[in-house]
Amino acid sequence: MHAWPASEVPALPGSGRDLRIHDTATGGRVTLVPGPVARLYVCGITPYDATHMGHAATYNAFDLVQRVWLDTKRQVHYVQNVTDIDDPLLERAAANGDDWEALAQRETALFREDMTALRLLPPRHYVGAVESIPKIVPLVERLRDAGAAYELEGDIYFSVASDAHFGEVSGLDAEAMRLLSAERGGDPDRPGKKNPVDPMLWMAARPGEPSWDGASLGPGRPGWHIECVAIALEHFGMGFDVQGGGSDLIFPHHEMGASHAQALTGEHPFAKSYVHAGMVALHGEKMSKSKGNLVFVSALRREGVDPAAIRLALLSHHYRADWEWTDAVLAEAVERLGRWRAAVSRPDGPSADALLAEVREALADDLDAPAALAAVDRWAAAQAAGGGTDEGAPGLVSRTVDALLGVAL
Structure with a gap:
């Protein structure tokens, strides 16, 4: 499967700082010090609907992680999956009278465009x-052969008891895990399971559903969590730098994935740090496909909204915060984009050296994009007041905003 084309990242003078970021597993900030190649795995979409603002906010957060690492003169090895077979995809295809493969391909293509x-x-x-x-x-x-999984009516389940480190990613108690498992695709009430939260590794073929050759497992299809484990182990092995996604993936997805990998390899940890983005709400509830309360990136683009303004709207909220999308949020971003573009269009302006340092410091401090935006706002205000004659300043501001925030002025 192919990704999407890369935009050029401008070179900046000097070098950025190592990223200090909130690690879900420890509950505090850690300083990420990867090797020459930083390794990032971010869980991707289940392609049964278009990219909404919750998706965009999550992937924007991890784009900032990449940009901070690139600014430290590291390379970035970034891997993302697509869950192109799962119950929600099959259910949506059936409800729409659509072919599930065609639906997945169509929505994945739209995601790439967004x-x-x-x-x-x-x-x-x-x-x-x-x-x-x-x-x-x-x-x-x-x-299964190692005793870390068991069969139940043809399905294969992972035994969470097989991993001594189970629970370290989320820090949740058994009852909280059970409730979230029921809410997020698990089956904690199924009779015969060793532990209510044991997740499925391999689902035996169901009538009328797609299935694949599972060798000694029999025909079927994979569970959700083992998918990401297989991909991450293939490309990284154990102990890669960051596993990321939305905060709704902490449990069960990232907890289970870590345990699968740790039981497979006998090594710990699966990822050195777990980083999670907050949820975006609309009309007081988290945006979700099941509720249908969605604002789509593609719909805004069709309405003529500049994608740079959409990105500024995302950047105006801290990546870990839960926040609500409103018309006012977008209007403020459109106005900010206009001010910034007007400011960099002049032939000279106030020195931008301090601005570059401020933006670098803000992003290195747990990806504080709102502080970075405020720094650019101050420079733009000084520019509007006629406060400088540095001919290189507008260009440096433009490159800074592009390289570190991903916004083309």
Whole structure:
């Protein structure tokens, strides 16, 4: 599966600082000090609907992570998956009278278009669940043969008791896990399970549903969590730098993925740090496909909204915050974009050296994009007041905003 084209990242003078970021597993900030190649895995979409603002906010957050790392003169090895086979996709296809494969391909293509328009840097490897099935099956067999998985009426479940570190990513108690499992695709009330939150690794073929050769597992399809484990282990191995996604993935997805990998390899941790973006709401409720309260990137683009303004709207909120999308949020972003573009269009202006340092410091401090935007606002205000004659300043501001915030002025 192919990703989307990369926009050029301008070179900036000097070098940025190492990123200090909130790690979900420890509950505090850590300083990320990758090697020459920083390794980032971000969980991708289930392509049964278009890219909404919640998606865009999450992928914008991890685009900032990449840009901070690039500014430290590191390379970035970024991997993202596509869950192109799962219950929600099959249910949507059936409800619409659509072919599930055609639906997945269509919505994945639209996602690529949205990511391109927003100028989010693409992953080096963009990998679908379906294409990963030949790699998933041997992992499930290994877990079963090692006693870390068991069969229940033809389905294969992972035993969370097989990982001594289970629970360290989310820090949740058993009852909270059970409730979230029921809410987020699990089946904690199924009789016969060893633990209510044990997740499915391999679902035996169901009548009328697609299935694949599972070798000794029998025909079926993979569970959700093992998909990302297979992809991450193939491209990174254990101990990569950051696993990321929305905060709704902390449990069960990232907790279970870590345990799958740790049980498979006997190593710990799966990822060195777990980073999660907040949820975006509309009309007081989290945007979700099940509720239908969505604002789509593609719809705004069709209405003529500049993608740079959409990106500024996302950047105006801290990545870990839960916030609400409103018309006022977008209007403020459109106005800010106009002010910034007017400011950099002049032939000279106030020195921008301090601005570059401020933006770097803000982003290195747990991706504080609102503080970075405020710094650019101050420079633009000084420019409007006629406060400088540095001929190189507008160009440096433009490159800073492009390289570090992904916004083309």
